[in-house]
Amino acid sequence: MKVSSPKFKPRFIGPYRISEVLNPVSFRLTLPASFSIHNVFHRSLLRRYVAPVVPSVDPPAPVLVEGELEYIVEKILDSRISRRKLQYLVKWKGYGQEDNSWVFASDVHAADLVRAFHLAHPGRPGGSACYIGFSCLLEALGRRGSTSVPLVGCRRSEEKQSAEDRQLKAKVVNEELYRKTFEEIVRSLDKLENDCIPSATLSQREFSFKDVKYMQLQVQTFTIHNDGQVACQYEFISKLDERSYSKQWLRANPSKGFLTPGSKAQIELELFVNNQTAARLNSGEEKLEDILILHLDRGKDFFLSVSGDYLYSSFGSSIQMLCYMREPIRDMSANKIRELAHMPLQMKDDFVGAEKPLDVPKELCMMVDHLYRNASLQEDLFQQPGLRSEFEAIRDYLDTGFPESIRIL
Numbered sequence: 001m002k003v004s005s006p007k008f009k010p011r012f013i014g015p016y017r018i019s020e021v022l023n024p025v026s027f028r029l030t031l032p033a034s035f036s037i038h039n040v041f042h043r044s045l046l047r048r049y050v051a052p053v054v055p056s057v058d059p060p061a062p063v064l065v066e067g068e069l070e071y072i073v074e075k076i077l078d079s080r081i082s083r084r085k086l087q088y089l090v091k092w093k094g095y096g097q098e099d100n101s102w103v104f105a106s107d108v109h110a111a112d113l114v115r116a117f118h119l120a121h122p123g124r125p126g127g128s129a130c131y132i133g134f135s136c137l138l139e140a141l142g143r144r145g146s147t148s149v150p151l152v153g154c155r156r157s158e159e160k161q162s163a164e165d166r167q168l169k170a171k172v173v174n175e176e177l178y179r180k181t182f183e184e185i186v187r188s189l190d191k192l193e194n195d196c197i198p199s200a201t202l203s204q205r206e207f208s209f210k211d212v213k214y215m216q217l218q219v220q221t222f223t224i225h226n227d228g229q230v231a232c233q234y235e236f237i238s239k240l241d242e243r244s245y246s247k248q249w250l251r252a253n254p255s256k257g258f259l260t261p262g263s264k265a266q267i268e269l270e271l272f273v274n275n276q277t278a279a280r281l282n283s284g285e286e287k288l289e290d291i292l293i294l295h296l297d298r299g300k301d302f303f304l305s306v307s308g309d310y311l312y313s314s315f316g317s318s319i320q321m322l323c324y325m326r327e328p329i330r331d332m333s334a335n336k337i338r339e340l341a342h343m344p345l346q347m348k349d350d351f352v353g354a355e356k357p358l359d360v361p362k363e364l365c366m367m368v369d370h371l372y373r374n375a376s377l378q379e380d381l382f383q384q385p386g387l388r389s390e391f392e393a394i395r396d397y398l399d400t401g402f403p404e405s406i407r408i409l
Helices: 111-120 128-144 175-195 275-283 319-323 334-341 362-377 388-400
Strands: 018-023 026-029 040-042 063-065 068-070 073-082 085-092 101-104 206-212 218-225 232-237 250-253 256-259 264-271 289-296 301-310
Touching: 073 111, 206 218, 206 264, 250 289, 256 264, 264 301, 275 334, 319 362, 362 388
Parallel strands: 206 301
Antiparallel strands: 018 026, 026 040, 063 068, 073 085, 085 101, 218 264, 232 256, 232 289, 250 264, 289 301
8 A cells, every 4th residue: 555654554444244254263354356365364463343433434445556555536635845756635535634645746646636736736846847747757657567558546536436347457567667667757757856946056156345435335246047947036034043134234136036947137235334333343343244145945045155344434433432543543453443442431530541532533623624724615515415425535534644535625
């Protein structure tokens, strides 16, 4: 009896009438004509049949197909891929919903019911080219491995059949040809299954951003190509115990999409340091390092490595930290910057240390001095919004100490 696992095989089948008591421990049973087994059993193999309290219809007995007992398939309910193999959820004829079970496709000999299921549910696993190939190969197995009728499915029509219709004819099987055909089918099904798994390639998996500055966007791109036989859906997914798929300073555009076979899509990785992340980068609590996970639905995951070199900036630094910096932040070592960033907040009168901090950060003095010298040359200075290029010039001026980098306002 073909089932998904030996433990699902029934311990006893029947009931069957005792036609003769041969001795105290041996009994002859009246079995269906389709059973090609001896009809005499030891009493240890028998159990007394107890009729149910509520009258019910006995479920149909299994039929014998190629030396195996097989139950009749009434309907295919669902399909799935388990352990890289196709399975069907089978409703057995004459049995309740509680007896529905998952059966490997190779053990389901009900091509019409399988075809009807996939026509009604084309998106379920095993449909399309995979099912067509499976059906054709099963028919080939019946033709090439047998000198009699094709494979007999374990199904019945919904019409009532007579006892004569349920009789099965014996088949003469060429064992060697049957084995070769079966191996060929297994290889073909494995190939079809692999062809139905989404597949893609990436043009690049490692990304390094150079000279990352505060509030200055950097973008790198890569291409994802669907080189498989089926359409695929991709999406960046978050890592374990993380809410977002990336850190705050990194974003993928688009973060998900759909590709037909042979098509390509370009994805941009955008790196941008703002007020929320600059302070953590200055203090060393965070680095420009991240791993992105690009997931293919029903396929594999790709891991993308992203790193960058951050140029420390006075933006994102506390006033106390700026008061302790005697030189431009770009000229200071990373250890010194982290030391100042972790310095506890102190009141001016409670200062303790070898070097007294400035009363006002030099960066504020530099900006006020520049405005004092050049503000009179600019009309409506505070009534017009600033430009991105002007902000970048001011940032570089404060971080490097070179006045040549700033333009006259």
